[in-house]
Amino acid sequence: MNLQDALFNWLQISLVAAARPEDGAAVETRDFFEVILREDHGLQSFAYEPEGERYRIDYTADGQIRTQRFDAELADQLLTDINSNPKYNE
Secondary structure, three states: OOHHHHHHHHHHHHHHHHHOOOOHHHHHHHHHHHHHHHHHOOEEEEEEEEEOOEEEEEEEEOOEEEEEEEEHHHHHHHHHHHHOOHHHOO
């Protein structure tokens, strides 16, 4: 998995885990992607912030701070899908 895909997947599941802290599967999946970012891509730190219609991810790799931005509507889609499915809201 390339870095951009790993960051996007981490962002999506982080949004789900933040909105649904009781959802153990979401928390475990977020943790899984954090391992990928650290071990496979060598990131030392990473965090996201909403930035208008985008999310900004700031991360540190090789001692350098870098930024990646993703469309908020696309990033929020997983949470929207989960919340609209009655199976996940019982």
